[in-house]
Amino acid sequence: MTRLRSSLFLRATRVLLALLPLLLLWPALRHAIESRMLTHMLLEWPLLFAAGWAAHGLLGARMPHLAHGLRALDWRGWSSATFVSCVAIFWMLPSAIDAALLLAPMAAAKYLSWWFAGAAMAAGWRRMDPELLLFFVGNLAWMTATAGMLYLDTPARLCVSYLLDDQRWTGTALIVLALGLGWVAVRRAMRSGSVGREAVEGARAS
Secondary structure, three states: OOOHEEEEEHHHHHHHHHHHHHHHHHHHHHHHHOHHHHHHHHHHHHHHHHHHHHHHHHHHOOOOOHHHHHHHOOOHHHHHHHHHHHHHHOOHHHHHHHHHHHHHHHHHHHHHHHHHHHHHHHHHHOOOHHHHHHHHHHHHHHHHHHHHHHHHHOOOOHHHOOOHHHHHHHHHHHHHHHHHHHHHHHHHHHHHHHHHHHHHHHHHHH
16 A cells, blocks of 8 residues: 555656746746746756656556667767757757747747657666766866856856846855765765675675
């Protein structure tokens, strides 16, 4: 019974996350989120990413042939890591952020790209070798920190849609996020090193 309840709770959570982007169809809510640079970048984008991740968990079980075909195109998670990195670095560009706020096609591209990035990472991260996962997370941390320092230190507005104070708050938040990603990368490296040493010691003992 406990396992059944946990399974139902997990499924309900995935459904809610997968349907979360539909809230952006409400103009007032979308404007409230995107009117601030901080919530635009650090609330909307992660939620779109999480929605794609959750949707993959739901659809993968129902369409195993599709999941198998996508797995064949993503050897050891390389395609997923590359795609997610490209999405992240593109949407951190100030000109891309402004374009997404001013042009409907760019806004649609933003929503879809972050959603597909989440779906791709949900499918690919388990296939990544420890070295690739470490490089991927470390690279994301470096890109995030670079963007954060740029937003924080630049004395002029980089995005015409946001004020300078909002830009600086967002830069600070991106640097904090980068530190968190760096900590994850270091933990991953330490864990991989520990596992490698245990494997070597076990081989010697045998």
